[in-house]
Amino acid sequence: MDERNKDEKQGGKKYIIPEEIELEEGLQLRRVYDWLPYTYWRILRVMKELGWDMIQIWQGYKANRRPGYCEIYRIVEHETGRVIGDGVTIYQIQKAFAYAEIPLEDKQTEKYQREKLLIAAGEKEKWKQHPANEKVWNPAAKEFYMKYVKADPTDGEPGTEETEPE
Numbered sequence: 001m002d003e004r005n006k007d008e009k010q011g012g013k014k015y016i017i018p019e020e021i022e023l024e025e026g027l028q029l030r031r032v033y034d035w036l037p038y039t040y041w042r043i044l045r046v047m048k049e050l051g052w053d054m055i056q057i058w059q060g061y062k063a064n065r066r067p068g069y070c071e072i073y074r075i076v077e078h079e080t081g082r083v084i085g086d087g088v089t090i091y092q093i094q095k096a097f098a099y100a101e102i103p104l105e106d107k108q109t110e111k112y113q114r115e116k117l118l119i120a121a122g123e124k125e126k127w128k129q130h131p132a133n134e135k136v137w138n139p140a141a142k143e144f145y146m147k148y149v150k151a152d153p154t155d156g157e158p159g160t161e162e163t164e165p166e
Contacts, residue, residue, distance in 0.1 A: 035091075036098040042109065043093055046102055051078045057087065 021029070047054055055074045063071045075085040
């Protein structure tokens with residue numbers, strides 16, 4: 001085993017971890033990430049801000065079923081249709097965004113997180129599930145039903161009664 005760079009005070013760890021880092025005036029440390037876990041929806045919002053579109057390249061119905069065989073995209077400029085990147089994966093896009101230091105969250109993400117916290121704190125009422133026997137209507141379907149089915153019953157209309165053959 002290599003005995004270089006070991007410090008007795010730190011339990012024989014290979015690399016010395018300093019207690020303080022002294023920097024010259026005006027210098028500062030900055031953390032740079034190689035990759036960040038951007039969600040698909042956050043990536044789409046960033047692309048929209050940049051004026052780009054992500055077009056999925058069809059490669060079969062088994063994409064994302066095993067490592068190394070994932071969905072690939074073509075990045076296209078929205079206005080001109082110029083191809084910026086061809087055959088890129090979500091992982092590569094996440095790495096590029098992390099390198100460009102694009103924030104992991106935006107106002108829409110913060111709004112969603114705030115709502116989750118309010119629900120957890122009990123300050124905002126949770127979504128209530130309708131009872132199983134209560135009918136839940138799509139507004140358009142309800143309007144159609146009320147207009148054509150309820151308002152136009154077939155009972156009692158001429159020509160709708162069942163009659164016995166003569």
